[in-house]
Amino acid sequence: xxxxxxxxxxxxxxxxxxxxxxxxxxxxxxxxxxxxxxxxxxxxxxxxxxxxxxxxxxxxxxxxxxxxxxxxxxxxxxxxxxxxxxxxxxxxxxxxxxxxxxxxxxxxxxxxxxxxxxxxxxxxxxxxxxxxxxxxxxxxxxxxxxxxxxxxxxxxxxxxxxxxxxxxxxx
Amino acid sequence: xxxxxxxxxxxxxxxxxxxxxxxxxxxxxxxxxxxxxxxxxxxxxxxxxxxxxxxxxxxxxxxxxxxxxxxxxxxxxxxxxxxxxxxxxxxxxxxxxxxxxxxxxxxxxxxxxxxxxxxxxxxxxxxxxxxxxxxxxxxxxxxxxxxxxxxxxxxxxxxxxxxxxxxxxxx
Numbered sequence: 001x002x003x004x005x006x007x008x009x010x011x012x013x014x015x016x017x018x019x020x021x022x023x024x025x026x027x028x029x030x031x032x033x034x035x036x037x038x039x040x041x042x043x044x045x046x047x048x049x050x051x052x053x054x055x056x057x058x059x060x061x062x063x064x065x066x067x068x069x070x071x072x073x074x075x076x077x078x079x080x081x082x083x084x085x086x087x088x089x090x091x092x093x094x095x096x097x098x099x100x101x102x103x104x105x106x107x108x109x110x111x112x113x114x115x116x117x118x119x120x121x122x123x124x125x126x127x128x129x130x131x132x133x134x135x136x137x138x139x140x141x142x143x144x145x146x147x148x149x150x151x152x153x154x155x156x157x158x159x160x161x162x163x164x165x166x167x168x169x170x171x
Numbered sequence: 172x173x174x175x176x177x178x179x180x181x182x183x184x185x186x187x188x189x190x191x192x193x194x195x196x197x198x199x200x201x202x203x204x205x206x207x208x209x210x211x212x213x214x215x216x217x218x219x220x221x222x223x224x225x226x227x228x229x230x231x232x233x234x235x236x237x238x239x240x241x242x243x244x245x246x247x248x249x250x251x252x253x254x255x256x257x258x259x260x261x262x263x264x265x266x267x268x269x270x271x272x273x274x275x276x277x278x279x280x281x282x283x284x285x286x287x288x289x290x291x292x293x294x295x296x297x298x299x300x301x302x303x304x305x306x307x308x309x310x311x312x313x314x315x316x317x318x319x320x321x322x323x324x325x326x327x328x329x330x331x332x333x334x335x336x337x338x339x340x341x342x
Contacts, residue, residue, distance in 0.1 A: 021192075100183025
């Protein structure tokens with residue numbers, strides 16, 4: 001776990017940000033996930049990140065179980081390989097990229113995600129497991145799984161009695 | 172645009188992180204998105220973030236077009252409302268939360284996402300728009316949309332000739 005804690009937050013997004021929310025973290029992982037980068041020197045070259053910052057992030061990811069250190073078969077270089085926990089972050093990078101494509105890529109997406117087996121385009125979608133629909137964003141709400149204890153009330157998301165105020169317009 | 176730039180990165184994830192990648196940014200937006208929080212004092216109370224940091228983030232979001240300032244009908248308080256660009260970040264918060272639920276919630280997810288219309292559970296899925304499948308993560312690859320110019324080669328994701336190295340195991 002890295003040093004950037006959100007202690008008061010009983011929230012999985014906060015817990016995720018404690019692990020991957022520091023400067024350069026998600027770009028280092030993007031390179032590991034989608035470029036297959038494993039070596040310190042390759043991360044450093046493509047990212048241009050300061051070596052001390054890169055070293056700190058990589059060691060933090062090892063401590064958090066996102067990367068594991070190994071050694072190349074062909075050299076004595078230390079390499080960094082994604083664990084299952086690390087590979088599972090692909091969905092986070094894809095979500096960030098999709099938002100950036102929609103709102104911060106005036107010349108179009110520099111990269112697209114493909115289904116390697118068939119060559120098709122891969123998109124991330126929300127789906128309701130009950131009705132099967134793809135809900136519009138305004139129709140997706142958060143519900144605390146254990147909203148009863150008064151002690152926890154201020155730390156969990158309340159029923160959305162304030163949703164109209166929250167989402168004055170449809171997306 | 173906030174001051175945390177990744178200038179050398181021709182990547183929509185990097186552009187997204189320039190806007191939402193600073194400490195507290197995504198938790199402030201989570202509260203706006205899923206709690207309907209609009210007031211400075213409410214953000215401050217539920218997050219426990221330092222007022223100067225909160226003020227800086229909120230003004231940054233206004234500058235980036237993610238929030239817009241307004242005034243309550245019932246008081247003179249300044250309020251912060253999500254724009255369409257801001258509301259679209261729901262998918263990023265959901266992706267982060269889902270990862271945190273899987274890897275950093277030993278007591279189970281504190282919050283679940285629901286389809287308000289039918290009460291069903293909402294999940295985020297990858298889908299191939301060609302074959303309709305939900306691809307496994309190892310089968311999702313990144314392809315540069317314009318990989319030709321030599322000048323851009325080092326800044327865009329290359330063809331995944333190193334993919335086997337990158338993803339030694341299936342997810």
